Amino acid sequence: MNVAELLDILRQQHDHASTHADGLRHRIDELTTALGEMEEHLTEPTTTRKIVDGLVPAETAPLPAxxxxxxxxxxxxxxxNPQRRSASATYPNTSACPRTTPR
Structure with missing residues (x-):
């Protein structure tokens, strides 16, 4: 391999690396813009949550699990509590057991 071929290979590698770097810079710009937009969207729910938290009295029961x-x-x-496992333990006459579903 002569020097001219070596220089040509190095130039090609440099061009390829430069093109790839330009693409990455462009992608970074796109991601930075998208991140800024998402951060703006995040401020809205955060602000709303703070307002709602301020409106809800402190003694309010927590949300159910x-x-x-x-x-x-x-x-x-x-x-x-095994003695409370069935309605028959509480209501020996099952016909007197309260219904939980409509008839």
Whole structure:
């Protein structure tokens, strides 16, 4: 390989690297713009949350737990209190058991 071929290979590598770097700079600019827009969108819910938090009295009960956590707590309560497992334990005459679903 002579010097001219080596210089040509180096020029090609440089051109390729420069093109790639320009593409990355362009992508960075796009991402920076998108990030700025998203940060603007984030301020709206944050501001709304602060306003709502200021309107809600401090003694308000917290929001209920997730449904799965509530179900887990109910199952745990029944397993810890075996005498309350069935309606028949509370209502021996099952016809007197209150209905929970419409007829």
């Amino acid at each position: 997730e449904p799965a956590a509530v179900y887990r707590d109910v199952v745990k309560a029944f397993s810890e």
